[in-house]
Amino acid sequence: MTPFSRAGGVVAACAMAMALTVVPTVAAQADEGTNWWYDGFKVAEVQADGWTGAGVKVAVIDKQINPDLDVFQGAHLTVDDRALCKSGEVRVSGSDVSDEASHGSDVTALLIGNGKGKGNVRGIAPDADVTFYGTGPADTLGLCDPAGDFDGRSALGEGIHRAVAGGARVISISQGSSSMTSADDEAVAAALAAGVVIVVATPNSANEADQTWPWSFNGVVAVNAFDTSGRIQEDQQIPGKRIGWKETTVVAPGVDFPSVDWRSGSWIISGASLATPLTAGIVAVAAQKYPKATGNQLIQSLIHNTGTEEHELSREGALGYGRVSLRHVLNVDPTTYPDENPLMDKSSGRPTAAQVANAQAAASPVPSASPTHWSPSATPGALASSGGGLVVPLLVGGGVILLLIVIAVVVIIVVVTNRKKNKSVGGAV
Template identity: 70%
Template sequence: MVAACAVAAALVAVPAVTAHAADAGSNWWYKSFGVAEAQSQGWTGAGVKVAVIDNQINPDLPVFEGARLKVDDRALCKGGTVRVADSDQSDAASHGSDVTALLIGNGEGKGQVRGIAPRAEVTFYGEGIGSGVCDSGGDFDGRDPLIEGIHRAVASGAQIISISLGWGDYATPADDEAIAEALAAGVVIVAATPNSVKDAEQLWPWSFNGVVAVNAMDQSGRIQQDQRVSGKQIGWKDTTVVAPGVGFASVDWRSGTWVISGASLATPLTAGILAVTAQKYPKATGGQLIQSLIRNTGLKDHELSRNGGWGYGVVSLRHMLRVDPMTYADANPLMDKSKARPTAGQVTAAEVAASAAPAATATSSPTRVIPSDAASSTAAGLPMGWIIGAVVLALIAAAAIVIVIVMNRKKSKSVGGAK
């Protein structure tokens, strides 16, 4: 978990993206992933709940018109502002808007960004900071911002959480607990890896067990260049998959045109592929979706294998859509990362705690007060429960008589064929 604000530099949530004024980038990934074809078949992420945890957002941009986007205006950082207007443009707001547009963008406005899962139900949780520094830590039961965001997302029923931020890790148990609780709830967490070896301290949350860690690649199929070390490609041992994330158009509404690159962009695309797959296979669990993600990289079927900074390979929308995730084991396959946190035991403990919670809630719930004009008893003063019980017994007896009569008749031929 991120430490308190004793050292400001350690609290910077660094966006995994850079931008520069240039000619507009293209949505090259849209064609290569076969997104239009999938969407024409109805696979748009409809009905799937996705949470985006980032900095700030401008939800009034043309790219979000008609999208199923909710913004939680309670900043994850004390005193912050999540939602910004055109006049309040900032790098933090551009970052949050860019990653969200890659999920549900409609192709309108600056950058003409089209989302990979445009009908997904997205809720945006923002730190609410413009400078990138959360100088007061979290303001909710002592939880730090990302942990608070994960708690809210899980509590609201998110199936997938997309996080394009990286934080320094200080080995606090709350980190483990937040991830363990999400995994126990079957939530898939997708997080960006750092864009430079100089940002190696940004270990939370991508390096944790169970989390899908995403790196970026360019249109030529090469892993992105280190953004702070010239001539070096950036790769991480615990990378899960690689996705497009270099040379994208931005929704940035400042003057000029912006092209952006980084693992931040590859992360929502991966989350979107999972959302679209979840729509097609609604009974698949979070563990099965991740199993499918890593086994169905590239376009061709292959044996499961890892390759250093490439992880299990390049994500593939087409491949995932054609394979039913329920053919795989219902288990998160990413519990073997170098960091070894949280442990499988912690996830199991979280599952036990979650399963026990409803029973505890039921026994401690207040007595329901029935209005005086409700039919809660008979004229003779008998409790309604007794009346219902007597009626049920009478119906059971009547059903038994009917069954006996039917069994004594000749079997009739089924009309309409077998069901």
């Protein structure tokens, strides 16, 4: 994982954030570096049934993006041009992909790509409403000086804060850092309290064990990558070693993919960075199909319905709760699971359950004053002095009805009395 940090901490920039490996290969292997996950998940069949993430808001927090690429044409893509770092622009324009924008463009294309352009990258949730929040290009020293005060939040924490404020249902983050603040705890707590599912990549090397923010946080879905054989990805800095993390939540496809910057069939990319948007996309599609499901229930469904067969909930080392499954998740109604986040027991202890509960309480609307009720001592039909707008027409309506009843009674009495008089007179005739 290649990190960035707040001012004062010197760490590497997000260049190819999460150490998205670029592996040279021969032309014959170019055909193997395809969207193999697309066929494996039978995404075309799922999308033909209408499950495309339509109407679901997803936030991507990364570095830079080029929204002009062919792969994004027709997609619901919004770019927040306010860089999270002071180092420059979020948006890159033109038909080419710069090195700074390739990572952000790659991970976003795996969500909403249309299959056109270099690499023919397809998205797992092509109709989702995606907003991209970028750090902007880092300088040569790899410093990320937050672009504002951000109330003490780091640049990543500010990205989460903006995503929640923007109404995101799912947040996809394919980068990380070793520097975080207590205000970042509050940002994650607020997101969890709002029912937002945060999906984050784990490091691609054991050499990056200190890069724990934000994947190690409570309530956050931590994702690693597996290859076409279902094996965990190889450590990208230590040859011959596969990289796994004890607190991985799930694993997803992320090895030997084509890039939106595909170069004549001679480059493939790998990493947890790629597995993350695919996992976030599964959550988004499930949210579309089951709109009443809470964020907690969507996470419950994600971890209960791994693999292709029914099974009891269990963890398996570096695989976490298992390999994600688009179709399996879609086949089960998440509302059948408890509305509880099952990932609140991580060793970091951040944020605490109390912080999430406090954030939820703070976000809850304050109950309005009790409406003024009519009582026998009140004048029928009178307006309440401080009741809500709905109370007023109800009281007025009640007064009209009561008045009509009184008039009806009077009319009946008069009619009956007149009838008695007429009978008496007539009888005399």
